[in-house]
Amino acid sequence: MPWIEACATDDIDQEDLIRFDHAGQTFAIYHSPDGQFYCTEGMCSHEKVHLCDGLVMDHLIECPKHNGQFDYRTGEAMRAPVCVNLRTFPVKVDGERVFIEVA
Incomplete structure (x- = not known):
């Protein structure tokens, strides 16, 4: 599966x-406090609210609707009401560009 160019590294502030x-799918791309990039599906697994309006704290994304939290590095559901993990996608950085691999 080819890598898809998603954004520039400086498009996303740390935390x-x-x-x-892309292709009918929505993703969320994160810039961690330690400078790494991660990608999850873009919609909360609880009520399908887009995570882009959520709050990033350290390595957690908090859903803007019900405050459930996920670890965006692994997709793991961390705080109720979310109980279904997010799907994650491989990320690579080439120069100043961020790429994701979508299977």
């Missing part, structure tokens, strides 16, 4: 995220 839409 923040952006929305990326």
